[in-house]
Amino acid sequence: MNTEQLQVLVLFPASEEHKKMLESKAEMAEFTYSSPSTVTEEQVQQADVILGNPPTDMLRQSGKLKWLQLNSAGYDNYLGDGILSSDTILTNASGAYGLAISEYMICGLLMLYKKMPFYFDEQKQARWSDGGGVKSLYGATVLVIGFGDIGNEFARRAKAMGARIIGIRRRLDQKPDYVDELHTMDRLETLLPQADAVSLSIPASSETYHLMNEKRLALMKQDAVLLNVGRGSSVDSDALCRALNSGKLGGAYLDVTEPEPLPGDHPLWNANNIIITPHITGGFHLPETLERIASICAENLKAFTAGTAMKNVVRR
Template identity: 45%
Template sequence: MTRPIQDILVLLPMQDHHRDMLLKVAPAARVRSLKPQELTAQDLAQADVIVGNLDAEHLQQVQNAQLLQLNSAGVPKYYLQLAQALPHAVLCCASGAYGEAIAEHALAMLLMLMKRLHQYRDDQKQGAWNDHGMVPTLGGLRVLVVGLGDIGGRFARLCHLLGMTVRGIRRRPSAPPEGVEAVYTQDSLMEQLGWADVVLLSLPDTQDTRALMGREQFQAMKRGSYVLNVGRGSAIDQDALLWAVQEGIVAGAGLDVTTPEPLPPESPLWQEPNILITPHVSGGLHAQRTHDNIFEIAAHNIAALPDGPFQSRVDFATGYRA
């Protein structure tokens, strides 16, 4: 029999209304907010619920947790080893918390690249009154969303509302969600790359997704297309991307994620004028709504102990949502 929740350890910034959310579902619990550098072995050993991401060293000190609630949508690989160490623990990610903010960020990057706003911004710094020529419009563009989860699904709906035609790539066959005309599996990627004007990557870091976009895949794309990556930097071979941009196959690339992070100053990606880089800021706690969403997911999953249903529970075998 699962014991009552007595100790909730929170590792990310917590506002008063976030604490109230947790206490509403676990009124007898002690809710503590600690920074990673403040953690002790005793803190980790006695916690029934941990909200936030631990590093690998601290994770090994967890002994009795019933719920490990990540604050990230992706799952660090070392968490997947918990199946043996903590067989009764429930592992949940924060997928569902970030979709709105990241989808808006991706759309903003696309518009900036298409309308050449990055070039005009550079000209402004030089006091240069230049005309960079014709630009495309959104209506009628073909968008391929690779990774049609919460983030990809939100982006797809935005694109559909703006008059674009959207297709998706998923691991498994499924019915098309709202705003998507068709869903394909990864074995159709090459064919669909040749169809798309815009490719959004919203993928976790797994064996199947690393270097998914290499030189062969970029060669299959339409000349003058756009690439956006808001998942994990490992999905793109960055040398191949640089080649594709310089060859004009890719008219512009928006990267909120890179490999490694931070991207070293000497990386040639920084100096390519048609690559727009933001330092992994589309998600995180940059939007209040995202911050609130994480605690809402945590509160739901605490209330669901021990049998569920849980929101964004992680399959230890795959690293994806169960």
């Protein structure tokens, strides 16, 4: 592809080293650096390529955009009618977030297994209390729903700590060595009663909306833990509150909620044995995440200008 007239708009927080790497992949292109909060509609309209997540309303009038490379793994916000032209290539940053998010998942699970919410509350009251028995990942059965980059990285870490791993994905593929069983979603209700922990790292869709509803939460073990780092809509918030407050579940770690942001008066905040983080596990807090995003962008920019196959193309 002739890159002399190519206008590339970069919206993720690129360092000077990142800029050099990107510009080396399309030496004749013109690069503009901004951010989702400061970018102008004119900059979006003039771009042939956008690397990062622009405001969706600015894309509706963009007839020039050839390729949008998101800095997020999630892309559902960009699939609405009229946001992107049917000719625009859409790629995401799948593969950048598995390390960071899976560590949060391990952290949240172990905090609940070791009763850390109880001890934090006791610490604030200056009480020297023993919370009693705890659980271990060693020998636990972990049901991993969603076996992309994040699910795989979480499964690796849980397996290394001695867990039995059961994976659920849309289509059966070759089973990794660190997975004990691999199934498709039609087996979900059979597998839920076996699990000591259930993790969700799945995108929003009509199939995943309230996947964990009252019925399926009731199928889980009484002391099981639910982890959700995908989309808040995968879990029925009201049903989860009831399950936690009745003692039906052992706990929950949520980085995503429904609705989001979670209103201050929402009952989830005060549900029993819950840990909530404000959708931060997949951000730029871990420097390695940004390095991986920059590398994906650079690799795809090289492929785009050369007319070769690109990574992470979203099949719309």
